[in-house]
Amino acid sequence: MALAAGESPRKRRRSRTEFWMLLPSMIVLAAVSLFPFFFMIYASFMDYALDMDKPRFAGFDNWKGVLTADTFWESWGRTAVYAGGGLIAQLALGIAVALLLYHIPKFRNLFSTLLMLPLFVAPIVTGLLWRFLLDPTYGLYNWFLQKLGMNVQILGDTAYAMPAVILMDVWEWTPLITIIVLAGLQTVPEEPLEAAEVDGANGWQKVRYILLPMVRRMIVVALLVRSMDILRYVDTITIATEGGPADATKIIGYYLMQVAFRFQDIGGAAALGLTMLIVSTLLGRFFIKVMRSEEA
Template sequence: MEQAAIRPLKRRAKWNRTEFWMLLPSVIVLAAITIFPFFFMIYASFMDYRLDMDHPRFAGLENWQNTLTDETFWQSWGRTVVYAGGGLILQLLLGTGIALLLYHIPKFRNLFSTLVMLPVFVAPIVTGLLWRFLLDPTYGFYHWIVRQLGFDVQILGDPNFAMLAVIFMDVWEWTPLVTLIVLAGLQTVPEEPLEAADVDGANAWQKIFLVMLPMIRRMIVVALLIRSMDILRYVDTIVITTEGGPADATKTIGYYLMQVAFRFQDIGSAAAVGLTMLVVSTLMGRFFIKVLKAEEA
């Protein structure tokens, strides 16, 4: 980190101008498509703004007041916490477990990790479609298995199980990413502390929990942050499987925003909701950068 800061200084006279001009187009394009819309959204959140209106009317704090006093808004955030929290915990536990498994497996580690990785490439919309097929009450394979085990529930049609189902879709698709990040971390654990633990008579579990996992703590935090930002980003699986239902059981904040904006066409309130989402994701992004920088140092 220190080095990186000093080295370019030396060459500043020679290099800086070229680099400035190389970066500039990206900054201009990115600003045009992100900063401008961002300010536009702030503006919209103070306007009485509907999709069919040409000239929105100033509404003061009305949208904010309506949004922040709307029970559905808070419930949607609450469900988001359940969805993200449940998904992240499962992904972290399973992902770390599978990474440890891959680390200890004597042969074919590369082949296995490649195969395990495949769900990551599946488009989220296809993941949703696929799980809808597997959970279908008349011809779904997973539903059939559940029924063989003695439970007869319509998984996606039951408010209690629908949330669990969409969580599992996310877990299925993204656990492999956690696995691969953690595995990459495990592979950097040096030999010496492990040998020292051997000499001290530690068993395999002690080595895992007392030596390896503490050493790759940062990697685990990185995996957690990447996943938490992405879990907020996507609503595709919910759109194609439950549409926020049944009885709003899977209506997360992202889905709620889409509904307020494009079904109820209340742009002003939707903008307020969107800004609350941006605040949360920005805070997480800041934390992510901090962790990364700490790692480089």
């Protein structure tokens, strides 16, 4: 077989070696990833109610049950509020803190390390921590609110429970956006900033017209990572509110967990999980398209 134009025999042998070295890990990764995916598709068309070992074919009954249930659409509505509010708050705070750290000449690494501490806290621990802090009997934050004349049970009130769990997510994951944006800011060359300063640009103008446009791709990457995570993380809500009060914090991930483990509806849970996969894929494609447009 003739060599491709411009390709040396040594380079061709190296490519083959790399391929054969990566092949075992690629096979394992494909098996681990593809088998659950195809099994979930299979389970979404099966009925496990009578016998878990010998399910019967149910056709589109599981999909019909999921898509026509009011709880399904209500959960997606609450998910939109939870994800939208959390992402907006995290993006605004993350960019603001990243810009602040970028302009700190000394101890930047120290402050960055301290801000990263919430990332090392497990989501379950975060739920426990905030549940204790907001407890109406001995919670520290609830005590402050009572001193201010606000006698409310935050996690037990439908008006405050959702903002509370959004705040928990913001507290834990804003540092991730901060670190990603800060990494992008540190790659911005000094020449455009110096030229803008010579032209008389003030600090806000340099941020608006130079820094933010040059790190837009990193901001999109941060949003992509967080949008994928925020749909699947239910640990904090499970511990803090268990989807309550009155389903006020029952997002789609928690609803899926209920259908699968509490109601033992494996087929319905599989169909529900596939809808989450479709939404996640669409979100991922949207952000990737935005990234490519930024590169262009």
